[in-house]
Amino acid sequence: MGNEFVQFSLTPMLIGILAAVACALPGNFLILRRQALIGDAISHVVLPGIVVAFLVTGTVAAIPMLLGAAGAALVAVVLIEAIKRLGRIEPGAAMGVTFTTLFAAGVLILEQTDTSSVHLDVEHALMGNLESLIWFRAKGWGSLLDPVALAALPDELGRIAVVCALVVVLMIVFWRWLKISTFDEGFAQAVGLPVTAIGLGLVATAAVAAVAAFDAVGSIIVIAMFICPPAAARLVTNRLEHQVMWSVVFAVLSAVLGYVFAGYGPLWFGSQNAVSAAGMIAAVSGVILGLACLFGPHRSRVGVGREEVL
Amino acid sequence: MGNFLSALLLQAGYNAALVATGSALLGFAAGASGTFLFLRKRALVSDAVAHATLPGVGLAFILMVALGGDGRSLLGLLAGSAVTAALGLLLVEWIARRTRLSEDAAIGAVLSVFFGVGIVLLTVIQTMSAGRQAGLESFLLGSTAGMLFQDAVVIAVGGTLAVLATYLLRRPMTLVAFDPEYAAASGYDVRRIDLAMMGLVMAVTVIGLKLVGLILIVAMLIVPPVTARFWTERAGRVVWIAGALGGVAGYLGAAISASAPALPTGPIIVLVAAGLFLLSLVLAPARGVAAALLRHRRFQRRVHRRQGLLALARSEPILERYTLRVLRAEGLVRPDGVATEAGRAQAAKVARDECRWDIARQVHQDAGLTGRYDGLTPIEEVFTADEIEAFDSRLGGPRPVGGLA
Structure with missing residues (x-):
């Protein structure tokens, strides 16, 4: 746990943790509003977003990619709403139609354009490249105080840190509004809260978190972190404040354990190569959710009779 | 254009003809068997099922290699994917029934966790000596380049069975989709019919994996039924219209994809289906926007x-x-x-x-x-x-x- 750790594992682990927390926080409200699959939809449409951004700008620079992905997420949300209203189709099916179509369009455009010179492909989009975000200039813990080495930190770390901070601030500022409109939309409307705007704002925040996290860790972690830690936290407590805290704990735990298992787990079994950290983080979050489903103190539905539970 | 016409008439070579036939059959089976899931308002369960196939593919490959095989036997891989897809299905059902989490949270959790495990297994396989050319990534987005006669037979047989099962179960499934309480009161086992409904979707997902991949098979299960719903108010007809639309999308998509390079079959089929959806959304006689x-x-x-x-x-x-x-x-x-x-x-x-x-x-x-x-x-x-x-x-x-x- 010395210099090598700082150079190879510290930044990926931090990025994983920040990404997990940034996604888990809005995830709490998405779960309570029964919009959990918005995260799924957003992470699928990020692909066409970044492909189009690449076509327009011709580079894989971060900012256009982020803008493209955010734009695609917005387009998807508008399309889902339009299909729902115009075709009178239930939300799940409208979502399914929209994101699969956009994803297919993304794959098609990707195949049609020559992206062999840049690192842009579907598998990368799905799995991310957490392991490659290493801190080359670090020589040990002392580098944390060395401005030259700090300047060479991967850009992804700065971006996800900013987004994570933004999500935290937004959540603190709009806490009461979010809480009221999530639990009692009618009441929120009656006391004059902009309910529609709050809902859209939440989805937009989730999209920003998804896009920033996606950039670093791929879409699997994004979906898993939107849903698994908040869902597990939901089974542990009845208070929203505690649920959010627990979801952060679970998110951090998944990121750390997942990264460690992916990096060092195979060594324990005598294998040389690490496995996908993104996949492992998702798997660990699933195990946590599974444990919560089995042993969480508030796991069953209120008012369910004993026979039904058994 | 000439290429497109010859592909449309199955004259563009053996592989193209095989792919077009297979896609049309798969589209029909997916459209018909996806209908009841849509009518039950659970269309996205298919998303969880599709993603849950990935770890099965990986596990089956590892197992077959461990047993001394080559690991690429299609039937073995499909059997493995069916096992984990069924597991994912049961987990979604179990979480939604036994805990306070809603079904969409269960779907999202199963989808992402199973997919994550699948990716982990794929990275494990890449480090195995036998796994370098496994080509399992093609299960993500599908591939038609190396489609064999055997693959078409798998689709034809599996698809026929799925459509047949849909036909035989259409009455109880219609009842459960529209009025589960009444179905339960008249003696149907709602839970078992629900599982059958999702099992059919699972079967179609598994046979379609190789052709269009696990991400896009979801579209073939959802889009045609949604499109068909615009044209009729009768559940019995939605099934066949959805099947026909899926078949047309599969056939046209395969033909278009064969007519020019760099047109991957899976996405083209999905986009054709989406085009049919858009047309119906605008032009359908009673429910359309126009x-x-x-x-x-x-x-x-x-x-x-x-x-x-x-x-x-x-x-x-x-x-x-x-x-x-x-x-x-x-x-x-x-x-x-x-x-x-x-x-x-x-x-x-x-x-x-x-x-x-x-x-x-x-x-x-x-x-x-x-x-x-x-x-x-x-x-x-x-x-x-x-x-x-x-x-x-x-x-x-x-x-x-x-x-x-």
Whole structure:
């Protein structure tokens, strides 16, 4: 746990943790509003977003990619709403139609354009490249105080840190509004809260978190972190404040354990190569959710009779 | 264009013909068996099922290599994917039933966790000596380049069985989709029928994995039923229309994809299906957007005509431009806004009908008939000629009034 750790594992682990927390926080409200699959939809449409951004700008620079992905997420949300209203189709099916179509369009455009010179492909989009975000200039813990080495930190770390901070601030500022409109939309409307705007704002925040996290860790972690830690936290407590805290704990735990298992787990079994950290983080979050489903103190539905539970 | 036509007529080579036939069969099976899941409002369960196939593919490969095989046997991989897909399905059902989490959270959790495990297994396989050329990534987005006759047979047999099962189970599944309580009360095991519904979707997902990949098979299960729903109000017909639409999308998509390079089959099929969806959304006779717009315009016109005639009857000036336009188009007012002979007659009729309705409300105090008054329905459609005559006799004709007039 010395210099090598700082150079190879510290930044990926931090990025994983920040990404997990940034996604888990809005995830709490998405779960309570029964919009959990918005995260799924957003992470699928990020692909066409970044492909189009690449076509327009011709580079894989971060900012256009982020803008493209955010734009695609917005387009998807508008399309889902339009299909729902115009075709009178239930939300799940409208979502399914929209994101699969956009994803297919993304794959098609990707195949049609020559992206062999840049690192842009579907598998990368799905799995991310957490392991490659290493801190080359670090020589040990002392580098944390060395401005030259700090300047060479991967850009992804700065971006996800900013987004994570933004999500935290937004959540603190709009806490009461979010809480009221999530639990009692009618009441929120009656006391004059902009309910529609709050809902859209939440989805937009989730999209920003998804896009920033996606950039670093791929879409699997994004979906898993939107849903698994908040869902597990939901089974542990009845208070929203505690649920959010627990979801952060679970998110951090998944990121750390997942990264460690992916990096060092195979060594324990005598294998040389690490496995996908993104996949492992998702798997660990699933195990946590599974444990919560089995042993969480508030796991069953209120008012369910004993026979039904058994 | 020539390439497209020859592909459409199955003349573009053995592989292209095989792919087109396979896609059409798969599209039909997916459309038909996805219908009931859509009608049950659980379309996205298919998303969880599809993603849950990935770890099965990986595990099956590892197992087959460990047993000394080559690991790429299609049937083995598909069997493995079916096992984990079934596990994922049961987990979604278990989480939604046993815990307080809603079904969409369960779907999302299963989808992402199984997919994550699948990716982990893929990275494990990449480090195995036998795994370097495994090509398991093709299960993500599908590949048609190396499609064998055996693959087409798997799709044909599996698809036929799935469609047959859909046909045999159509009655209980329709019942459960529309009224689960009634189904339970009449002795059906709702949970088992639900599982059968999802099991069918799982079967189609598994046989379609190789061709269109696990991400896009979801589209073939959801889009055709949603499209078919625009064209009919009968559940029995949605199934076959969805199957036909899926088949057409599969066939056309495969033909388009064979006609030029760099047109991957899976995405093209999905985009063709999405195109059919868009057409239906706009053009469908009863539920389409164009039809709704037309209905709205017609209603608007009737309201304006009626209100304009009432204004004429009361000798009130009409200021609303659209009302004037409607009345002028029918020759009921002159361009300067004064009523014509026909206009005065129509206005008198409308005014008299209003008085008849007043009487009708006194005669029929319950709202059964008079409740149908909406200001637009002609009174002749609600009451018989005899009844209207009775109203008229109570209404009376014009009477001389006292005074100087």
